[in-house]
Amino acid sequence: MANSEHIVSSFDRDLEAIQARIMRMGGLVEEAIAKSARALDTQDIDLARTVRAEDKAIDKLEEQVNEEAARILVLRQPSASDLRTVLSVFRISTNLERIGDYAKNIAKRSEAIMDHPPVEGASSSLRRMARQVELMLKDALDAYIQHDAALAQDVRSRDVEVDQMYSALFREYLTFMLEDPRNITPCMHLHFMAKNIERMGDHVTSISEQVIYLVTGELPDDERPKEDRTPYELGA
Numbered sequence: 141m142a143n144s145e146h147i148v149s150s151f152d153r154d155l156e157a158i159q160a161r162i163m164r165m166g167g168l169v170e171e172a173i174a175k176s177a178r179a180l181d182t183q184d185i186d187l188a189r190t191v192r193a194e195d196k197a198i199d200k201l202e203e204q205v206n207e208e209a210a211r212i213l214v215l216r217q218p219s220a221s222d223l224r225t226v227l228s229v230f231r232i233s234t235n236l237e238r239i240g241d242y243a244k245n246i247a248k249r250s251e252a253i254m255d256h257p258p259v260e261g262a263s264s265s266l267r268r269m270a271r272q273v274e275l276m277l278k279d280a281l282d283a284y285i286q287h288d289a290a291l292a293q294d295v296r297s298r299d300v301e302v303d304q305m306y307s308a309l310f311r312e313y314l315t316f317m318l319e320d321p322r323n324i325t326p327c328m329h330l331h332f333m334a335k336n337i338e339r340m341g342d343h344v345t346s347i348s349e350q351v352i353y354l355v356t357g358e359l360p361d362d363e364r365p366k367e368d369r370t371p372y373e374l375g376a
Contacts, residue, residue: 151216158208158229159285162236165201166281168194169236170274172243173340177270180250180333181263191247198240205233220357228354232284235343235350239277242336242343246270249329256326259316262309266333269305273340276302280347284354292351295344296360302341309334 172191179188209229212218218226276295283291313327313334353359 151212151218151222154208154212154216155222155225158205158212158226161201161205161208162229162232163281163285165198165205165233165236166277168198168201169240169243170277172198172240173270173274173277176243176246176250177267179247180253181267183250183254183258185251185254188247188250192244195240195244198237202233202237205229209233224354224357228284228350231350232347235346239340239343242340245336246333249333253326253329257322259313259323259326259330262313262316262327262330265305265309265312266330266337269302269309269334269337270340272298272302272305273337273344276341276344277347280344280351283348283351287351287355289352289355292348292355293360295348296352299341299345302338306334306338 172194175187175194176191178184179191209226212226213223216222276298279291280295282288283295310331313331316323317327349360
């Protein structure tokens with residue numbers, strides 16, 4: 141009995157350690173979203189470079205999380221509910237790493253766009269969109285720690301707002317490009333940044349779906365709400 145209790149206690153510590161790394165990773169990703177958007181809005185090239193450099197820490201944490209999760213699977217042979225936790229860790233860490241990559245891409249394009257005249261109001265709109273995704277990520281991570289399926293479902297439903305913001309920005313940038321050909325290059329960069337943020341929202345939604353799976357044992361069986369895509373993406 142004592143040996144069994146020791147094994148359970150050791151397993152619990154392993155899970156706590158790996159979940160602590162997930163939360164650390166999530167915090168770094170939240171910072172990356174905020175910093176990349178602020179770098180664009182304030183034309184801060186040093187901050188943009190910082191975001192790109194700090195992405196290595198996110199990648200390293202993903203590697204550590206996956207290694208530890210794999211070790212748990214091999215050594216601990218977890219029960220069904222604990223197995224869900226370990227599998228969710230793999231998927232959440234992958235989504236966090238991808239969000240970090242998108243933040244890095246925004247920072248990279250921010251550096252490029254600084255060589256062009258600013259498009260009035262465009263960067264502040266992107267920053268609002270990024271803030272929406274950042275708040276969604278915070279709630280998704282809270283839902284993960286609290287095992288709150290209702291909060292996770294709320295995050296999932298809010299992704300449609302990000303899609304709506306993206307569609308509005310696409311039309312806004314298209315108008316700017318039509319009004320002045322000098323806006324074409326910066327607006328193309330801005331469009332790809334907006335698309336990166338929209339994809340961030342998709343990955344946050346995937347995290348919330350993993351929380352629902354973790355709590356209930358089932359992934360949502362309804363279609364994720366999505367705003368209509370832009371004519372550009374539809375190939376019109």
